[in-house]
Amino acid sequence: MQLFSTFESNAFLELAISSLEKKGIKKENIYAVPLDNRIEERKVFDSLHRSDGTSFIDIGMVLASAFAVIGASRGFELTWGPIYWGLIGAFSGLFIGVAIRIFTEIILKKKKRYLKDKHSEVILIIDCEETLVPTVENILWSNFALGVAKVK
Template sequence: MQIVATFEHTVFLEMALSQLKERGISDLFALPLDNRTEERRLLDTLHYSDGATLMGKGMVLAALLSVVGASRGFELEWGPVYWGLIGGASGFVTGVAIDLFIHKVAKKKRRLLKGKRSEVILIINCGETDAAWIEPLLWEHLALGLAKME
């Protein structure tokens, strides 16, 4: 039987490994995952989308400012059509700039403050009798996930 568990790379993982070795389980394999080194893409493609968009606030501001520009355009020299287009374009550019700032600066700081670390995958080969006490031991040491394969 194999037990596969994921852990954060913390002291709890080391404690679980030492307790497993003390109880005679020597057939284990711990594999640390690498952290992402490249930045996430800002522009989505047809086959890749992470759910974040840069155009949400831009579209809302474009609609609002085009209405305001068109209504004020009746009093201005160029007329409502041109001022509506100018308001829409300036609202879209402002919204995209706000979203770009949020994604590049604010969320990057939040990611760095969180301190996201890579996980460790632990694979244990054991018998069915050992699996009865190994599973609770791994949960006690804050395993993120656990699976058993026979």
């Protein structure tokens, strides 16, 4: 039976391997594969086929509504009237909101565009007998494996 588990590359991986060897699993039956993680930056703008769930117009729509109401109410006293000033307020609010959102995504959240939280760095493949599976699985989980899978 084979067990697959993913780990971050740290001391717990080494502890898991040494614990497995102490339980009687030979070095030839333990195989560690390092993964290549993403090194390029994530894209800010989405395409038609890929979206990360971040919207650039959410703040813009809120500001557009607020500025349209303010512009329309002030427009009764101005020369162009409430309709034009409401439209001017809506477009200026939308522009300001989108600019704020792009600024926060590009400048302030640059680090968050990389992979979030923990990510796998090593896949550990263990070949063992079915009687040792619960013990091996317990060792892997106790050494902070990110995930464990069994294949017969």
